[in-house]
Amino acid sequence: MRHLIYCFLLIIGPGIASAQKIFEGQVVDKETEATVPGVTVKLLKEGKGTQTNNRGYYKLISADTIANDSLHFTSIGYKTLRVPVTAYQQGMFIELEASTTELKGVTITKKAPRKPVLNKFSLANIKEYRFKSAYGKYANRTWPFRARIMVAMKMKAKHKNVRISSINIGRREFDENYYPDGQLALPVPHTRFLVHIMSRDELTGLPDQKIYTKDIRLSDNSQMVIIDVSQDNWTVAGDTFFVAVEWLRIPINQVLQLDADLTVSKTTRSGEQKLGEAPTYHILYQPAITIMDTKVKYEGYKMNEPGIWQYITSPLAISATIMD
Amino acid sequence: MAVYYFPFSDISNYNGLMMIKYLTFFALMGWGLTSLAQIKMNNFRIVDAETKLPIPYVSISLSRANVAMNTEQDGLLSIPGDLATFRDTVFIAAQNYLIIKAPIRSLNGLDTIRLRKSAYRPPLITPSNTGTDTVLNKFNWRDVCFFAGVHTENARFSYLQMAQEFDVPVQGATLKQISICRLAHMGLVRMSADGDVIIMNQEKYVQLELTKFRLRFYDVDPRTGGPGRDIYTKVVEVSNKDDRNLKINLKEYSIIIPGKKFFVAVEWLRTFDNAGYAEYRSEQNLIYKPTLGMLPYATGKLKIWGLTYGHKWQPYTYYSPDWTDLAISATVKW
Numbered sequence: 001m002r003h004l005i006y007c008f009l010l011i012i013g014p015g016i017a018s019a020q021k022i023f024e025g026q027v028v029d030k031e032t033e034a035t036v037p038g039v040t041v042k043l044l045k046e047g048k049g050t051q052t053n054n055r056g057y058y059k060l061i062s063a064d065t066i067a068n069d070s071l072h073f074t075s076i077g078y079k080t081l082r083v084p085v086t087a088y089q090q091g092m093f094i095e096l097e098a099s100t101t102e103l104k105g106v107t108i109t110k111k112a113p114r115k116p117v118l119n120k121f122s123l124a125n126i127k128e129y130r131f132k133s134a135y136g137k138y139a140n141r142t143w144p145f146r147a148r149i150m151v152a153m154k155m156k157a158k159h160k161n162v163r164i165s166s167i168n169i170g171r172r173e174f175d176e177n178y179y180p181d182g183q184l185a186l187p188v189p190h191t192r193f194l195v196h197i198m199s200r201d202e203l204t205g206l207p208d209q210k211i212y213t214k215d216i217r218l219s220d221n222s223q224m225v226i227i228d229v230s231q232d233n234w235t236v237a238g239d240t241f242f243v244a245v246e247w248l249r250i251p252i253n254q255v256l257q258l259d260a261d262l263t264v265s266k267t268t269r270s271g272e273q274k275l276g277e278a279p280t281y282h283i284l285y286q287p288a289i290t291i292m293d294t295k296v297k298y299e300g301y302k303m304n305e306p307g308i309w310q311y312i313t314s315p316l317a318i319s320a321t322i323m324d
Numbered sequence: 325m326a327v328y329y330f331p332f333s334d335i336s337n338y339n340g341l342m343m344i345k346y347l348t349f350f351a352l353m354g355w356g357l358t359s360l361a362q363i364k365m366n367n368f369r370i371v372d373a374e375t376k377l378p379i380p381y382v383s384i385s386l387s388r389a390n391v392a393m394n395t396e397q398d399g400l401l402s403i404p405g406d407l408a409t410f411r412d413t414v415f416i417a418a419q420n421y422l423i424i425k426a427p428i429r430s431l432n433g434l435d436t437i438r439l440r441k442s443a444y445r446p447p448l449i450t451p452s453n454t455g456t457d458t459v460l461n462k463f464n465w466r467d468v469c470f471f472a473g474v475h476t477e478n479a480r481f482s483y484l485q486m487a488q489e490f491d492v493p494v495q496g497a498t499l500k501q502i503s504i505c506r507l508a509h510m511g512l513v514r515m516s517a518d519g520d521v522i523i524m525n526q527e528k529y530v531q532l533e534l535t536k537f538r539l540r541f542y543d544v545d546p547r548t549g550g551p552g553r554d555i556y557t558k559v560v561e562v563s564n565k566d567d568r569n570l571k572i573n574l575k576e577y578s579i580i581i582p583g584k585k586f587f588v589a590v591e592w593l594r595t596f597d598n599a600g601y602a603e604y605r606s607e608q609n610l611i612y613k614p615t616l617g618m619l620p621y622a623t624g625k626l627k628i629w630g631l632t633y634g635h636k637w638q639p640y641t642y643y644s645p646d647w648t649d650l651a652i653s654a655t656v657k658w
Contacts, residue, residue, distance in 0.1 A: 022466065061464075061466070184509045186469050186507075186509070187469070188469040188470070189469070190469070190470075190620060190646075219620075249477065249478070250478070251470070251476070251478060251642055251643050251646070252470075252643070252646050254470070254476060255469075256471055256474060256507060256615070258507070258509060258532065260532050276596070277532060278532075278599055278600050278601065279532045279533075279600035279601070279613070280600060280601040280602075280603070281474050281600060281601070281602050281603065281611070281615070282603055283474070283476055283477070283602075283603060
């Protein structure tokens with residue numbers, strides 16, 4: 001009988017272990033795609049809950065996920081959304097719809113005023129989406145971008161004297177592009193980087209002077225980073241400017257990426273070389289900016305050597321929202 | 325996948341690791357590799373002075389050149405070059421033996437190095453027995469995403485051991501278990517948009533993540549506040565192939581903590597199975613597993629110490645002020 005119990009435990013053991021799950025992602029307004037802070041997120045049957053932070057990010061560790069449980073997202077001004085745990089996907093955006101209140105024939109709808117967005121991108125463009133390629137390997141529709149020093153994306157407004165309201169940056173992890181044979185890197189939520197507004201050199205068209213700078217520190221896996229500068233009075237005289245991200249090569253930004261190479265581990269007396277695999281750890285520096293899943297090309301420049309800008313057309317997820 | 329052929333592996337019957345070790349010594353001591361064929365090899369056997377038996381995993385380090393290596397199981401050590409001309413201090417150390425600290429030129433002409441057993445034995449302590457279990461420095465291994473043990477462009481990682489400081493409520497507590505989070509990818513679970521669960525379980529990762537190391541336990545040095553004397557003299561060796569979160573049951577060892585502060589250290593074994601490279605495949609960039617996790621929380625007090633190649637314990641400030649603790653927890657009973 002005891003042996004039968006052990007066998008039973010051995011069979012169901014892995015199933016119990018795999019029931020543990022992390023639910024994380026960002027909650028956004030369905031219409032404006034702005035992140036929504038303060039949303040209550042709850043696993044209804046398990047009873048675990050949390051709230052989204054100021055980037056609309058939540059992380060919920062379920063000790064023992066119940067198969068027919070569901071995630072509930074509730075916030076004042078929005079309709080409650082229920083997502084079955086079976087429908088949850090890693091890193092998915094949760095889109096909340098604004099609720100409508102009818103008061104004696106008057107309809108009140110929560111609606112934020114639209115502001116012009118330069119180099120606009122949508123959540124669909126930055127959403128991580130792992131799929132199985134024709135070769136049977138897993139790939140991602142977006143790519144991580146990093147420069148050694150800086151990247152600057154050109155923004156052109158319809159008028160001069162532009163006042164910037166916010167900077168949006170799409171961010172992702174430095175994972176391998178092909179599963180499971182590629183290089184491996186764990187997701188690291190912590191990063192610190194600088195965001196600059198730079199002027200444009202009239203002669204060369206290249207990024208010139210840093211006009212404004214903000215030091216950004218993140219400690220979650222949010223893919224959409226909205227940097228609110230509406231209170232900072234960031235005003236650019238002309239109609240063209242650059243939004244730049246500067247990498248800080250500091251320990252907190254380091255991500256270890258594992259690779260494997262064959263090396264000679266032993267030479268026999270007859271001269272035969274035995275090969276063995278040894279790990280090689282590459283160090284990548286955060287943040288990884290999302291190269292979007294779009295065919296649109298943007299004008300930008302990356303700096304890998306001090307003072308040397310290189311032209312790029314990668315559709316980097318960096319946009320600027322301006323006051324109309 | 326690149327195949328790396330060691331350029332000098334056909335000139336001797338030594339295995340690759342030994343050659344790598346020689347070259348590491350050379351490269352870091354400023355010697356030209358082109359003259360390797362003419363270089364004298366100084367071969368030593370490190371043995372117990374009383375039993376004459378070889379001592380495995382003896383640590384040999386040079387403080388000025390900032391290099392370190394181990395003997396293998398056979399206690400053999402080879403140092404290339406004319407030792408009489410070297411200007412450096414060699415440290416030869418093994419658990420329970422007195423450290424040899426000497427000018428490296430004093431090894432010239434020797435073929436055997438004898439280590440004498442240390443007479444020190446930790447004091448006998450009556451264990452506290454209130455039946456309370458406490459986990460010190462408790463952490464969630466899923467939060468661990470920073471690691472110590474790899475050379476970076478900011479600093480070289482030159483430590484023989486790394487220790488985490490613990491405070492325990494009473495004297496005489498018994499150490500029951502240690503948990504260590506290290507960098508390993510086996511079992512990492514990903515999910516595709518199609519709902520497929522992708523688990524890193526490829527055979528190659530098993531080989532890459534094999535590790536063997538030793539655990540050391542210290543009391544506090546009242547002069548420095550860092551690790552002091554060993555509080556346990558038996559060798560505690562840990563082997564693992566693929567766990568990211570290692571749980572080491574210490575019940576069988578009956579380790580009693582004499583004071584209210586103690587240290588748990590990982591001692592790296594510089595063996596081929598533990599060897600890896602940081603960034604570029606070169607002898608200077610050799611590193612050794614395990615790479616130890618850092619806790620991504622700041623506690624206000626740095627509790628990590630590293631044992632340098634010059635055998636001095638120093639606070640490990642690489643991640644300061646952001647992170648202050650290693651991902652090592654200790655379960656104590658008191």
